[in-house]
Amino acid sequence: MEILKVSDLKKTYTSRMGGSQVQALKGVTFSVETGEYVAIMGESGSGKTTLLNILAALDKPTGGSVMLDEKNLAEVKDSALASFRRENLGFVFQEFNLLDTFSLRDNILLPLVLSGKSVAEMKEKLAPIAASLGIEKILDKYPYEVSGGQKQRAAAARALITHPKIILADEPTGALDSQSSSDLLRVFEQMNRDGQTILMVTHSTDAASHANRVLFIRDGVVFHQIYRGDCTNEQLYQKISDTLTMLRKGGEVR
């Protein structure tokens, strides 16, 4: 079943003085199935961030549509947007975006608190997630007291706790060292095996090689995609890096 359907998505930025126009997205079309783990790759300026912002309902497209679980994002009212995002989407950011005034526990519980859930329900939901991410012991610590990898796992727990329809991850390994990165990617794989749909934007070949499918964006359009098929992570890594080399040479992909 298609959980996310993006059709002919366009976004044009007009400079402040109304002069020049920049087309960030020129018609992006793709869809994500329930339980899929999709990575979107592209260089800086390819339109990745714009795409993610539109998917996260932080920005509005100038054309095309985004359907999340058969609901058009454009039809969600502004006043209901915050709760819509809270209940349907989970976010993992490059710079973690944990609040330094909250302990990790409170950071993870924040979406539930905002939704007005009962304390009992919060505890019930937190326990398994914290256990599977291996952060039960550091829940009462504050963000500045733990490592980057632990912060990102807490952020992942925060994204998971509402059981969102899809998790949007923006360069989740971007601020992590290689050990923490591979730990986090294993966590993502695990989450995906448990049935969580994940859409990850990255330009790390390593990060992308953990996904089921990799989309390449260049100059505002989906340029190419690779399916994992029966490949191992290593084989997929090789395929991705071949594709990136081709892209960089500017040639057409077979």
Place this chain on the structure above:
Amino acid sequence: MRLYAKMAAQNIRSNARFFAPRMGTEAGLIACFYIMLTLAMDDRMRRVKGGEYLPTFMWMGVAVLALLSAVLMLYINRFLMKQRKREFGVYNVLGMEKRHVGRVLFFENLFSSLLSVAGGLGAGMIFYKLCSLVICRLLQTDAVAGFYYVTPGTVIPTAVFFLLLDFCIFIFNRISIALMKPVELLQSRSAGEKEPKVRWVMLGLGLVSLGSGYAIALATQSPLEALAVFFLAVLLVIVGTYFLFVAGSIFVLKTLKKNENFYYRSQNMPAVAGLLYRMKQNAVGLASIAILATGVLVMISTTVTLYAGYEGVLNKNYPQNLYFEAGFSKEDGTSQSLSPEELERMVRGTADKNGVEIKAIEQNEYLYAAYLLQDHTLYVSGEVDDYNMTDVGNYFFITADTYHKLSGDTVDLAKQEIAVCSMYDPSGIKDITGTLTIHGTAYDIRQNLYHFPISASYLASSFACYGVVVSDEQVLNDIYLAQKEANGKYASEMTRRIAVTFADYDKAAAVGDSLDADLRAALKEMSDEGDVIQYNLNTRWNAKEALLGMFGTLLFLGVLLGAVCLFATALIIYYKQISEGYEDRSRFQIMEKIGMSHQEVKQTIRKQVLLVFFLPLAVAGLHMAVVFPLLTRIMRVLMLFSVKLFACCTLGTFTVFALVYVLIYLGTSKTYYQIVR
């Protein structure tokens, strides 16, 4: 050099949000400083009726203001520097050396300083005339002629003081920049802070301190004790306020956090966690605001009450219009040459000469003598060898009958009983209780009085002063004769006191100076002939002038300093809001990304801001309410007895203060929203 100057000017313009309040504040302080200094030195003002109190009080005000200015400017500077450290770090990274940054800082400081001094002095000169008019109005005299009073004698010291203050601040900043590493400059704003722990000892001390301060304020009954314990109570309350804000706030917030059903609510969690996170730096600021606010309330409400109640004080102390007192020797109760009839004739003659009609004349007698007080016994000098200067005191003796006539109050005394009033003591007023032995006779002290009708001209000497009421004429005469014998040629004589009421008070007051002079001349003549030892003249109009002068000047000072304190409060709040706004912005951005709506963000902010704002006001109100009974008793020492008047003035002051406070709140929270949004 021109480049640095240009950069400095550019910085001031682009950082107007920080610089404008700083320059405005400095200009305001300079204007107040200039006005007070000029009032202290303006001869024309001193010659105004009642104006003789101006120099003393205004110099006091200048000293307080100088201290307040230094503290306030340092506070603002610390805040400004904290906000701008990042900017300096960027300069450093961009290749400017510290000495270059120092030069930019120097020019910034110079420009803002010169602008403030120019603006402040300008405003001071403009408002000086207004202030002098206000004072003349308060003193109920005609305004002084002439418009402006500008002398280098007040302009230069004011400018020099503030330029010097700014220069010290610059040196301080230059040194702190020199000690900084560029990386630290870049990072200084993002340092994490540990969650504060509840400091139980501090919490306990705070509770005990505030509790005992309150207990003292509520339990002290005697006005004299009240005056003595006032500063202790103030100190305890200040310490208690600081400790409770620092330790108590964290205790309360932690308790709230422990209550999960309360804490895990979208409207509570961000506010509680945010407050807890920054309480360590906030608590001191909030406590300062609360104490400043209490200070403003006490200062303004008491001075307003004193001024509004001067008439009551006058009526209490001068029920009649004119008094004069003449000392004379007498044996067995009769004067040798100064008969009551003779004196009355003299007064009537003088009144006729000046064309005013006398309604009533009353005469009474009292004894005024010096003693040493040791072990509940009064000794004359020579009777004890070993004594301190603090044992020396002046004593008034009157009969119960005279006391009743002069004050309207009644004391019931048996032959062996007396009533004692401790009027003044440079080493701190204390009551004498139990018994008092005078010339070999032990008298029981039946009661302590808090007001003695004969006092005005004898207060403020360097010795203690007591009033003693004895049962009747015979006891008074016994004491007089015993004293005369003991002191020999240094003996004190009886004093005859004449109180005159005129038919038309205003008419008499109008010719007051001439009445004064004629009476003095007549008395002098009489004393040359007979055995009048000394004489003394007091009039209600002179007393009114003195009271108005003192209370009016105090009111002006209280209101001006109160306004400065209020402004300081506003400024602390403003800068606090701004610095917190910048810190909170990123937090609220994250919350919005996670799924908090604009509406929820706004609610959370409002909750936090309201709490931070109105907690100090509430605490100030509570302090004021508790200190109120203590203050009413102290006001009684100053002869102000109307609790109702004081209550009205205090309530009025609080209302005005709260209104201004709300305005400050509305103004600064707008800036805060603008930053956060």
